[in-house]
Amino acid sequence: MPELPEVETVRRGLAPHLEGQRLAKVTLRRPDLRIPFPPDFEKRLAGRRIERLDRRAKYLLAHCDDGAVVIMHLGMSGRFTVIPSEAAPTRLASFVHEAPLAGPDGTGPHDHVIFETDAGTRIVYTDHRRFGLMTLSEEADLEEHRLMSGLGLEPLGEGLTPEALVERLKGRRTPLKAALLDQRIVAGLGNIYVCEVLYRAKLSPRRSSHTVGLARAQALVAAIRSVLTAAIEAGGSTLRDYAHADGALGYFQHAFKVYGREGEPCPDRGCGSVERIVQANRSTFFCPGCQR
DNA sequence: CGATGCCCCTGAGAGC
DNA sequence: TGCTCTCAGGGGCATC
Numbered sequence: 466m467p468e469l470p471e472v473e474t475v476r477r478g479l480a481p482h483l484e485g486q487r488l489a490k491v492t493l494r495r496p497d498l499r500i501p502f503p504p505d506f507e508k509r510l511a512g513r514r515i516e517r518l519d520r521r522a523k524y525l526l527a528h529c530d531d532g533a534v535v536i537m538h539l540g541m542s543g544r545f546t547v548i549p550s551e552a553a554p555t556r557l558a559s560f561v562h563e564a565p566l567a568g569p570d571g572t573g574p575h576d577h578v579i580f581e582t583d584a585g586t587r588i589v590y591t592d593h594r595r596f597g598l599m600t601l602s603e604e605a606d607l608e609e610h611r612l613m614s615g616l617g618l619e620p621l622g623e624g625l626t627p628e629a630l631v632e633r634l635k636g637r638r639t640p641l642k643a644a645l646l647d648q649r650i651v652a653g654l655g656n657i658y659v660c661e662v663l664y665r666a667k668l669s670p671r672r673s674s675h676t677v678g679l680a681r682a683q684a685l686v687a688a689i690r691s692v693l694t695a696a697i698e699a700g701g702s703t704l705r706d707y708a709h710a711d712g713a714l715g716y717f718q719h720a721f722k723v724y725g726r727e728g729e730p731c732p733d734r735g736c737g738s739v740e741r742i743v744q745a746n747r748s749t750f751f752c753p754g755c756q757r
Numbered sequence: 758c759g760a761t762g763c764c765c766c767t768g769a770g771a772g773c
Numbered sequence: 774t775g776c777t778c779t780c781a782g783g784g785g786c787a788t789c
Contacts, residue, residue, distance in 0.1 A: 468782060499765075499784080523783080541783055542767080575767085594766045596783055639760060648784080655782050704782065724782095746762070748780085 467539045468655035469620060470696035470717065472523045475545060478711050479588065480518045482547050483527060486582040487514045494577050499540060499598045509601065510535065510580075522616050522652035526607070534607050540596025547711055550585025616652040620689050625651065627682035634674040634682070641677065642670035642744050645685075654689070657702065657724045660750045662688045664723045664733075669756045670742075670749045695720065723750040731755060 467475065491507045503509070514530040527535040572579065578590035578599060590599070602610040617633065618625045633650045634641075644650055645659045654662065663670050665688040668681060677685065696702060701715035722732045727741040727750060737754030 471782075538783080540766095541781070592766095593768070594781090594783095596766070637759080643760085646783095657782055702782080745760090747783095 467523065467543070467701070468658050469520075469523060469653035470658070470693055470699075471701035471715065472525060472539060472653075473520055473697050474701040474715060475539070476518055476520045476525055478713075479525075479545055479547070482582065482584075482586050482588060483515045483518050483580075485514070485516070486584055486586070487512065488580055489583050490579075490581040492579040492581075494572070494579070498577060498592060498595045499538075500600065502599060503601045506599070506601065509533070521613060522619065522648060523655070524612065532603075532605075534602040534610075536598075536600050536602055536610065536612055537590075538598045538612075540592060540594060540598070542594040543590065543592040543597035546589045546591060548587040548589065550587075615649050617648060617650045618652065620651055620653045620693055625686055625689065627679055627686050630682040630686060631677060631679055634677045637674035639674050640670060640744055641668060641672045641674050642749050644674040646745070646747075651689070653693075656747050657721070658692055658696065660724045661692050661722060664751060664756060665692060667755050667757065669753075670744060670751050672757070723752065726750060 488510050489512075491510045493502055493507055496502060510529070510533075513533070515527050516530055517528045519526040519528065523538060525537040525539075527537070529535070572589060573591070575593040576589050576591045577595070580588040580590075582588070590597075600612070602613075604610050607613055618629060630651070634644055637644055639647075642659055642663065645654050645662065646656065660670070662685065666681070666684040668677070668685065696715075696717040699715055699717035699720065700713065702718040702721070703714040703716065704718060723739050726732075726739045729739050731737050731739065731752040731754055733752075734755050737752050739750055740753055742749050742751075
């Protein structure tokens, strides 16, 4: 699902509805997602004001006025729907595929969390595969939370330099594709954007990570920055049922050069056709002609 | 420590 | 129509 650009797009869509708002009510419709909700999650958040909505890697972080932070991850299929107070109490079906309308509150069977703000806005978290999570950090230092402490370099942050990347890839014999998916090295890339980054950097997904020196790392860092920046500007990518917080669709999927393009000619050089291979049980798309 | 496979879950689409 | 199989943007855990 959502990789960094999609999570950032969701953050931007939700922020105006959450920042500065007080949560009037929080409702859970099941006890867990990928992990259980913390005890008293609903009570703990009721009455709290959200001061800021941040993002770290693929996590959304809602900072409360009492210092608690709601940590949220969308997994593969998580999404938010904003229902303004004036809207009819039925969901806009256009951005929820096949989701049957259920209870009198207009929620469907995969709507697991409902936030209601003092302004009357409802923010519904939907996640049919339930690989997402929501939990609470009470730590004084958020970075010490177990979900945050192991995260690697923020791809659009200043820490991602070619030198830092070389340092983290050094000594690893794992394929470069797997290393870039490893959130402990660089945090925020997923399957689609790693494929796109490797294509643009002209590096093979099979290349052993330790063979990436400074020159190749420079190409990688440049590709990571440009692909993610362009994807965020496009509002992320829309595949299958994914949509923004406001129901709009991102369009970066039209800019994919290799992802999902098996058999098509290499878009840059026509030097071969895009191949699909399986690495670590996930599809990799690349051009064996120009990616070395 | 590092790398691989399997698992969590639901639904869509292809093929028979 | 209906069954079975594969695949899906994530990540944690066991195992070697």
